[in-house]
Amino acid sequence: MAERTLIIIKPDGIQRHLAGEIIGRLEKKGFKLVAAKLIQLSKDLVRQFYLVHEGQAFFEGLVKFTCSSPVLVTVWEAEGIIDTVRKMIGATFGYDAEPGSIRGDFSCSKKHNLIHGSDSSKSAEYEIKLFFKPDEIIDYKLADRGWLYGKND
Ligand code: IDP
Numbered sequence: 001m002a003e004r005t006l007i008i009i010k011p012d013g014i015q016r017h018l019a020g021e022i023i024g025r026l027e028k029k030g031f032k033l034v035a036a037k038l039i040q041l042s043k044d045l046v047r048q049f050y051l052v053h054e055g056q057a058f059f060e061g062l063v064k065f066t067c068s069s070p071v072l073v074t075v076w077e078a079e080g081i082i083d084t085v086r087k088m089i090g091a092t093f094g095y096d097a098e099p100g101s102i103r104g105d106f107s108c109s110k111k112h113n114l115i116h117g118s119d120s121s122k123s124a125e126y127e128i129k130l131f132f133k134p135d136e137i138i139d140y141k142l143a144d145r146g147w148l149y150g151k152n153d
């Protein structure tokens with residue numbers, strides 16, 4: 001199985017009507033969508049999700065923001081997807097993010113930066129399990145896969 005990553009369109013992405021734009025970039029890159037749901041997160045779940053940031057000055061504000069509107073939680077698959085998506089997302093703070101990246105093109109904020117992407121395979125495994133049961137992640141083949149992938153060619 002190819003590598004998997006968890007991508008969340010955060011509350012600002014939904015409220016600013018940017019979910020389609022962001023999902024479209026991931027689709028056009030050739031990544032395979034294997035799970036998706038729109039959910040209103042609870043504070044408890046967000047605290048677990050952002051556990052590594054507990055104790056930081058921005059933590060409670062981050063939890064409040066993440067629960068302030070529904071989010072679109074998705075899982076994507078492709079060779080090397082974790083690092084590639086992080087490059088497509090750009091630096092954490094929108095005003096620092098490179099033009100051409102998702103945050104660089106659409107965010108000027110620290111907290112309101114539109115999208116989450118797992119930062120390592122360990123985080124991806126932890127995060128995917130928080131939101132999806134194994135049978136909610138769909139195993140299927142993309143018809144054009146022969147044209148898309150080939151990290152080891
Ligand atoms: P990442 O989303 O690029 O992986 P992290 O450092 O893991 O960035 O931080 C998680 C999220 O917390 C960020 O995406 C952002 O929404 C928020 N955040 C991080 N640092 C700050 C800060 O200093 N002030 C306010 N919010 C922050």
Ligand code: MG
Binds near residue numbers: 119
């Ligand atoms: Mg992070």
